[in-house]
Amino acid sequence: MGRYYQQDIETAPREKILEIQNEKLVRQVRHVWDNVPYYRHLMEEKGVTPEDIRGVEDLHKLPFLSKADLREAYPYGLLGTDLKNCVRIQSTSGTTGRRVVAFYTQHDVDLWEDCTARAIVAAGGTDEDVVQVCYGYGLFTGGAGLHGGSHKVGCLTLPMSSGNTERQIQFMMDLGSTILCCTPSYAAYIGESLAEMGYKPEDNKLKAGIFGAEPWTEEMRRDIEKKLGIKAYDIYGLTETSGPGVAYECEEQHGMHINEDHFLAEIIDPETGEVLPEGEKGELVFTSLDKEAFPLLRYRTRDICVLSRKPCSCGRTHVRMSKPMGRSDDMLIIRGVNVFPSQIETVLLKEGYTPNYQIVLDRERNTDTFDVYVEVSADQFSDLMSQIQKMEKSLEAALRTMLGIGPRVHLVAPKTITRSEGKAVRVIDKRKLHD
């Protein structure tokens, strides 16, 4: 096996890719119109019919689909085929009722696994490799996605799932894992654990890592590469669009190639919805091109990034997306755990606080820090220091129970939370500023 999993399509001339996209888009729009009344209704509201979409240049005529639509349509509202044709469900790990449930036919699973297979081959994977998958298995797309791709490439697959670092390391050393798939923070942790156990980077057989599902920086990449003695590759995806593998890095490590024969990418102005020219920063919007069970047209990812069609030295012709620079979406991924600000609000109200709070995320020694600032009201304020500290501790405990991850709580004076145009700024994510 060479440097590509599906060379013809991965290195196809741009005109050829456009031709494929035009043809698939027309069919996908027709499929959605015929099978997804929810979206058909959105199209009718906008006065668009399938006949109006003759190719990619008509894409902008279609209405957007947002996460709110997915919640509204939960669970079956966006299903594009009979349930009996579906073979799989995956879901976001949201702990509230706001999870996203995605459906797959066997065709959809194949398509997704082709994408992750391309990512594995781009990271140097062949059928000689031993791929250790320590993304979580289960509803989360990480484990299933990389597992399937690894099978397609013919790698020896270790379905480790997440956690139990000691066992991860034992398998890694005993069975000679060559490619590691997990979240970047877990990769860093494994690296630290190896060093603590007295292993040097050259003691393991790893050559590459495919890391995603949470934001990470170039600094973190270098740190992981040094600790594990590998080359670290980024991978991108959303449960809504399939899972990881929608885009992946090649050996250039400079932007992730989007699998454009399956997903059309646009960058829009998040405020106006206007499509922005190549190279401009904006919200990433995906349109699936050949999905059966969960086809999404113009789905707003809320991820802010930049697209580049500059030719890549790897030979792949598919557009590259930058690492997401921010997220206007309400879901936060903190140490690999999905956190919704609304969950924090729920706890605050239950514990008798005002919903005036601010989440500050940062990264210290490659681990996310998670601080919550909460305004105290006059009737809660006490002249006793011990009383206020007790309030902080008990709020921390309540939040940990709800979120599955413990923040540091800081009580602050009323009206001190940063506001922007009168609206409280709920989240300050400093993790992306360190690149």
Added chain:
Amino acid sequence: MAITQISLFLMNQPGQLVDAVGAISGAGSNIRAMSIAEANDFGILRAIVTDTDKVCSLLKDRFLITRTPVVAAKMDDRSGALYPILSALNKANVNIEYMYAFTGTGPEEAYVVLRVSDPDTTESVLHAHGIQTLSDEGLSL
């Protein structure tokens, strides 16, 4: 006849203390005594001020402020004067959350401010030992 202490929540930020003190003096109030407790992110300014009502109404929109009844026990401004007070309270099993002191307006006169859970009982104990306590009325004299 406990006296009223005001407590202000101060963020651990430059300018907070000077703002608070400025606001109190802006109310034409005299700070008779104060102490600050501090944690990592915040501090609590506790003060005995004149014109407590006015200070509270002027500051309540800008600061987190609360009133707490505290006991101000009178003592002589000399070595050893605090001992009989604490000794009496200890024997009566009165638990003191915190305390601070200030000098009075009379010669050789001082007060210790005691934050306790039950000011009335505490005052009775002190009075039984011949120790005088201050009232809000007495404070503004």
